[in-house]
Amino acid sequence: xxxxxxxxxxxxxxxxxxxxxxxxxxxxxxxxxxxxxxxxxxxxxxxxxxxxxxxxxxxxxxxxxxxxxxxxxxxxxxxxxxxxxxxxxxxxxxxxxxxxx
Amino acid sequence: xxxxxxxxxxxxxxxxxxxxxxxxxxxxxxxxxxxxxxxxxxxxxxxxxxxxxxxxxxxxxxxxxxxxxxxxxxxxxxxxxxxxxxxxxxxxxxxxxxxxxxxxxxxxxxxxxxxxxxxxxxxxxxxxxxxxxxxxxxxxxxxxxxxxxxxxxxxxxxxxxxxxxxxxxxxxxxxxxxxxxxxxxxxxxxxxxxxxxxxxxxxxxxxxxxxxxxxxxxxxxxxxxxxxxxxxxxxxxxxxxxxxxxxxxxxxxxxxxxxxxxxxxxxxxxxxxxxxxxxxxxxxxxxxxxxxxxxxxxxxxxxxxxxxxxxxxxxxxxxxxxxxxxxxxxxxxxxxxxxxxxxxxxxxxxxxxxxxxxxxxxxxxxxxxxxxxxxxxxxxxxxxxxxxxxxxxxxxxxxxxxxxxxxxxxxxxxxxxxxxxxxxxxxxxxxxxxxxxxxxxxxxxxxxxxxxxxxxxxxxxxxxxxxxxxxxxxxxxxxxxxxxxxxxxxxxxxxxxxxxxxxxxxxxxxxxxxxxxxxxxxxxxxxxxxxxxxxxxxxxxxxxxxxxxxxxxxxxxxxxxxxxxxxxxxxxxxxxxxxxxxxxxxxxxxxxxxxxxxxxxxxxxxxxxxxxxxxxxxxxxxxxx
Numbered sequence: 001x002x003x004x005x006x007x008x009x010x011x012x013x014x015x016x017x018x019x020x021x022x023x024x025x026x027x028x029x030x031x032x033x034x035x036x037x038x039x040x041x042x043x044x045x046x047x048x049x050x051x052x053x054x055x056x057x058x059x060x061x062x063x064x065x066x067x068x069x070x071x072x073x074x075x076x077x078x079x080x081x082x083x084x085x086x087x088x089x090x091x092x093x094x095x096x097x098x099x100x101x
Numbered sequence: 102x103x104x105x106x107x108x109x110x111x112x113x114x115x116x117x118x119x120x121x122x123x124x125x126x127x128x129x130x131x132x133x134x135x136x137x138x139x140x141x142x143x144x145x146x147x148x149x150x151x152x153x154x155x156x157x158x159x160x161x162x163x164x165x166x167x168x169x170x171x172x173x174x175x176x177x178x179x180x181x182x183x184x185x186x187x188x189x190x191x192x193x194x195x196x197x198x199x200x201x202x203x204x205x206x207x208x209x210x211x212x213x214x215x216x217x218x219x220x221x222x223x224x225x226x227x228x229x230x231x232x233x234x235x236x237x238x239x240x241x242x243x244x245x246x247x248x249x250x251x252x253x254x255x256x257x258x259x260x261x262x263x264x265x266x267x268x269x270x271x272x273x274x275x276x277x278x279x280x281x282x283x284x285x286x287x288x289x290x291x292x293x294x295x296x297x298x299x300x301x302x303x304x305x306x307x308x309x310x311x312x313x314x315x316x317x318x319x320x321x322x323x324x325x326x327x328x329x330x331x332x333x334x335x336x337x338x339x340x341x342x343x344x345x346x347x348x349x350x351x352x353x354x355x356x357x358x359x360x361x362x363x364x365x366x367x368x369x370x371x372x373x374x375x376x377x378x379x380x381x382x383x384x385x386x387x388x389x390x391x392x393x394x395x396x397x398x399x400x401x402x403x404x405x406x407x408x409x410x411x412x413x414x415x416x417x418x419x420x421x422x423x424x425x426x427x428x429x430x431x432x433x434x435x436x437x438x439x440x441x442x443x444x445x446x447x448x449x450x451x452x453x454x455x456x457x458x459x460x461x462x463x464x465x466x467x468x469x470x471x472x473x474x475x476x477x478x479x480x481x482x483x484x485x486x487x488x489x490x491x492x493x494x495x496x497x498x499x500x501x502x503x504x505x506x507x508x509x510x511x512x513x514x515x516x517x518x519x520x521x522x523x524x525x526x527x528x529x530x531x532x533x534x535x536x537x538x539x540x541x542x543x544x545x546x547x548x549x550x551x552x553x554x555x556x557x558x559x560x561x562x563x564x565x566x567x568x569x570x571x572x573x574x575x576x577x578x579x580x581x582x583x584x585x586x587x588x589x590x591x592x593x594x595x596x597x598x599x600x601x602x603x604x605x606x607x608x609x610x611x612x613x614x615x616x617x618x619x620x621x622x623x624x625x626x627x628x629x630x631x632x633x634x635x636x637x638x639x640x641x642x643x644x645x646x647x648x649x650x651x652x653x654x655x656x657x658x659x660x661x662x663x664x665x666x667x668x669x670x671x672x673x674x675x676x677x678x679x680x681x682x683x684x685x686x687x688x689x690x691x692x693x694x695x696x697x698x699x700x701x702x703x704x705x706x707x708x709x710x711x712x713x714x715x716x717x718x719x720x721x722x723x724x725x726x
Binding site for chain 1 (some may be wrong): 700704712
């Protein structure tokens with residue numbers, strides 16, 4: 001027997017927290033995207049841990065779905081970043097504030 | 102006979118519709134021919150109705166033809182119907198006949214105008230409206246025609262819409278007429294309430310004197326407005342802003358005679374309200390004097406003739422007011438002939454002088470246009486009432502009828518006789534100033550004679566026909582020797598006065614003498630200029646301001662209305678309506694600005710907001726469970 005479900009959840013929470021912190025405090029959109037991936041993986045880990053714990057496969061399937069969505073999201077996000085870079089827009093989320101009301 | 106009446110009514114409407122719908126597919130002159138043709142067809146229909154009535158016995162000469170039920174509700178019912186009786190046929194003949202001549206004259210007069218098609222569509226509509234008015238089989242149709250005549254006159258007076266003065270005159274005519282329309286509508290409401298119907302026969306019913314007086318007053322209000330009598334007379338001279346044939350149409354065939362027709366048509370209610378009939382006669386007498394005086398100082402050729410129309414309609418009102426219906430209608434007919442003649446002859450003068458209307462610039466036209474001079478002379482003699490021209494027969498019998506009315510009648514009679522003198526004076530002042538003397542420099546510079554082309558012929562032929570009618574038209578009836586018109590109209594409107602032979606003789610002799618006196622005075626002053634034009638500064642100023650009626654109405658109605666509107670704007674609309682909507686907008690904008698501050702555009706704020714909201718939600722979930 002490996003470590004208990006609580007450990008897995010602790011690691012998942014830690015990963016999610018690190019990711020959220022990265023999203024909130026980093027200014028480079030590339031890093032923000034990376035942090036977002038970390039958050040998603042934290043959530044995936046929690047899903048799989050619960051699937052094992054409850055002996056129910058639905059969580060694993062759900063994790064697969066999240067991976068697919070995350071992959072497409074990264075494609076869009078990286079595409080946007082490349083487009084911004086080609087337009088010589090500074091890669092700084094604090095300066096991309098044209099939605100300001 | 103019935104078909105004739107419907108053809109008479111609908112053919113000008115069809116022409117107006119066709120010209121409007123055809124647009125530019127019809128040539129300008131084609132529109133003129135079409136409108137003229139439609140009016141002649143209408144005249145043919147009127148003749149057919151006339152012949153049809155002639156074949157019937159006197160008591161069966163009233164036919165009502167209903168096309169469909171127009172309005173029905175409860176026990177009230179009124180159809181779209183035309184009446185064919187001696188009175189309506191009499192009017193149909195005048196309206197369609199003189200109208201057709203005037204529309205034909207327009208082909209020449211309006212030649213080269215930019216919007217001829219619109220003009221002829223309006224003219225045909227005008228003739229249709231007037232025919233609807235005189236043929237309407239009940240008071241409601243009559244009122245519909247009444248309103249449409251007002252509308253058509255508005256359109257035609259303001260025909261030259263690029264002139265601000267024409268637009269102002271059109272609006273003035275329309276508003277003055279609307280006052281009359283309103284009083285007429287009120288009279289109809291009262292009649293519907295009391296009798297439940299608007300057929301003509303209900304007018305002869307028994308009503309309390311108050312009801313009869315109110316209904317008669319309402320109808321008189323309409324008649325006074327349409328016929329430009331005191332106190333609603335101010336629109337008529339301004340209506341000269343329209344093209345000259347329009348003036349001829351308004352003055353001779355349509356519109357202003359409608360008031361006289363209305364009183365004759367509804368005479369039974371006026372007989373139940375004798376004071377209102379007296380009022381009508383008094384207003385007529387006052388108007389004929391007033392208009393005659395004002396005409397003495399006018400300098401616009403058309404305005405002088407316009408005031409003479411007001412004055413002559415005053416005679417007709419006097420006649421029908423004292424109960425001499427046939428005489429009033431007879432004068433209406435002769436007046437239609439000679440007034441159309443005068444206007445059209447004046448139109449030729451205006452045409453020949455490059456649209457100049459100021460008689461001070463004219464003079465000496467007798468040598469340049471002798472035939473127009475002859476036509477104008479015939480019209481003037483008929484207007485003054487000199488034997489053997491039209492006005493002599495008709496005007497004098499009105500005066501004779503007035504004496505037969507007792508003491509009040511004598512007052513009217515004296516006013517009418519004084520009016521005859523004025524008529525002679527102002528008519529021949531106009532004639533001498535325009536046609537006598539040496540050609541003025543202006544005339545020499547601008548005069549160009551009519552050519553023998555379509556324009557010249559279409560101008561000259563109607564004038565020639567009307568000149569003949571002005572001479573012979575009066576001979577139809579020479580009371581008391583023969584009186585076919587009185588016999589013809591007897592079944593519709595039995596006169597309440599029957600002047601005796603000596604009254605006819607005295608009136609004729611005095612009117613003739615006074616008319617000749619007026620002409621003689623005009624000849625002394627303006628013809629041979631033996632006597633200098635007398636100067637009375639104050640009187641002249643009063644007359645030139647038309648007795649200050651315009652100024653009075655301006656001060657009484659216009660200025661207070663403007664003041665009320667301005668103060669309402671300032672104290673009610675501005676603070677309540679404008680300000681409240683403004684501040685509503687301002688408040689919404691402030692609120693939006695407040696909310697907009699949450700939208701920083703920074704990604705991290707949004708992420709933080711989402712994260713913290715989720716955290717709060719999680720706490721709430723846990724706590725609630």
